[in-house]
Amino acid sequence: MRMLEVLIVGGGVMGAATAYALARRGRRVLLLEQFALGHARGSSHGLSRLFSYAYPQAIYTQLAVAARQAWATLEADARQRLLINTGALDIAQTDLSYIRSCVTQLTAAGVPFEQLPANELRSRFPALAVTDQTVGLYQPDGGILPASRCVATLIEQARRYGAVVATGVRVDRLLPDGSGVRVDAAGATYRAQRVVITAGSYTPVLLRQLGLSFPLLITREQSVFFLPRHRVLSKIGYLPVVRDHGHGNGEPLLVCYPDMGEGVKAELVGTGVVVRDPYVPPPLPDPVESERIARRLEATLPGFATRLLRAETCRMTHTPTGDFLIDRHPEYSQIVLAVPCSGHGFTFAPLIGEILADLAVQGTTQHDITPFRLGHLRTSRVLT
Ligand SMILES: Cc1cc2nc3c(=O)[nH]c(=O)nc-3n(C[C@H](O)[C@H](O)[C@H](O)COP(=O)(O)OP(=O)(O)OC[C@H]3O[C@@H](n4cnc5c(N)ncnc54)[C@H](O)[C@@H]3O)c2cc1C
Structure with a gap:
């Protein structure tokens, strides 16, 4: 069995952006999506998502500025405006x-x-x-970000840089093992040094398997x-x-x-x-x-x-506060988790892809993700 560098679970906008960021850095990456790309049982399909810089919290406005740059990089790579x-x-x-x-x-x-x-x-x-x-x-x-077209473009560019994207493959089980992870998916077994979970609304199913309870x-x-x-x-x-x-x-x-x-x-x-x-x-x-x-x-x-x-x-x-969840698993640091949803994640997708790639490869990122860490979210007050 060949050891993969990074295996990504989920081919919505966050998984696609992570595959693009990693492949662009020359990493060997496999993305597994349980349904067809662009399916309607997730969060990333459709005609439009708002791109806005207006947030009452400094961190999101600052990240939106960085995200605009990340979209521009993708636009230049893909030679099209998104x-x-x-x-x-x-x-x-x-x-x-x-x-x-x-x-x-x-x-x-x-x-x-x-x-x-x-x-x-x-x-x-x-x-x-x-x-x-x-x-x-x-x-x-x-x-406006044309949602389905953005995901398709991220996948297309990830593939162009060498990422392998497989559809109709559901990850059934993740078994952290030594410093890597064994992944059972649709009757096959993979081994990866790192796994990134970008499973959207299906995340709780995988978190339960990994002994992590977090209210989503x-x-x-x-x-x-x-x-x-x-x-x-x-x-x-x-x-x-x-x-x-x-x-x-x-x-x-x-x-x-x-x-x-x-x-x-x-x-x-x-x-x-x-x-x-x-x-x-x-x-x-x-x-x-x-x-x-x-x-x-x-x-x-x-x-x-x-x-x-x-x-x-x-x-x-x-999440309970409406903030993103982006962190490494507290026990298995070879697993990176991302739930950048709560209705406003699309804006940041290519930047989040970069951050997840940083966490998977280096274990850290230069971007401030303190409010999105598990420990921080668990102790934060729910904002009204
Ligand atoms: C109505 C609505 C309006 C929104 N408006 C905005 C907006 O205006 N601006 C904005 O910035 N954001 C907006 N958002 C939020 C944004 O769309 C989401 O943050 C983003 O799409 C989340 O993407 P994701 O990749 O995390 O999840 P998803 O798109 O759900 O992708 C997860 C993928 O993982 C796959 N998967 C799960 N489990 C497995 C498994 N075991 N094996 C293999 N594959 C698996 C799923 O099939 C799915 O394809 C909106 C969301 C909604 C629902």
Whole structure:
């Protein structure tokens, strides 16, 4: 049996980015994905994810700046643009401390932004419902990552640098053994010096095997596509990605994307259905949830959507604080774990791939991942 340098479990965006980072460094890497690439039972498929620098915590804004560089490296390698520069607009129906904290972090990181009062919002984005209390934060460099295309590009480039990617191969068992790991997958056995687990919503199954208990909540979220009334006004160039935080009193965040050819996409964050067993297919899109999204969209962009076109689902894996989990296994340091989900991981994917490659090869990384370590997450307060 040949000893692999690194075996990656999972071919969503994080596994693909790790394979790309390692292969680019000349490492011998095998990625095993249990389903087909681009499948819909994970978190990385679909037309769009928001790329935003606006976070109330310094670490995420700083990492987003580094992630933009990492996307640019991939774009140069692949000779294609991935990030679509639509601009990103956060609005709130009252002056929220969340927005003020984002302003502080964007200023500190030197990221361009504009604070837009109600009159500016009305003249720049006439489709929006704006009251005199509405405040806006606009990032001209925010945009959309075409999710499935990004994953396909990462895999393509990883393969070009020599990574082997196998699909339809489920990792059944990980057995740490000496300084390496024995991996049983679909009737075959592999040996690897290092294993990186990027298994998304399936992570708890593998963690249990490795004697690690960590509270991860899996939810099934829903996105809905609507036929826009204003064909032109709904297009990129007219409509940025809009995040409506409402009054900040616990109502879910609405995220609305411009029409990229399949209608205007809208989703509510934090309204997902809990998934207890990742291998039991969660229910199909819920028409009641679609209606709820339609109502919220109507409140933010009145008269904008005419007809519901389709709904799709996606899994989110949440840590208790909403922060990423990125660390080596506390007992088996040859195993690296990554759960960079909680609904905002895509932005950082190629950077996280670099960090996971660092951890797998060197055991450390120059990037500050202190808040994402197991020990830190276990003692952190849940932020509200
Ligand atoms: C509705 C929704 C909206 C989002 N919006 C944004 C956004 O706007 N901006 C943003 O930055 N992020 C966003 N995210 C988050 C982002 O999409 C995720 O952070 C990211 O896709 C997670 O990727 P992953 O590779 O960790 O997980 P996944 O994509 O789920 O990949 C894990 C893979 O591992 C495979 N696997 C698991 N177990 C095994 C096994 N035993 N053997 C072999 N293969 C295995 C699975 O089949 C799967 O393909 C959103 C997520 C959702 C659901």
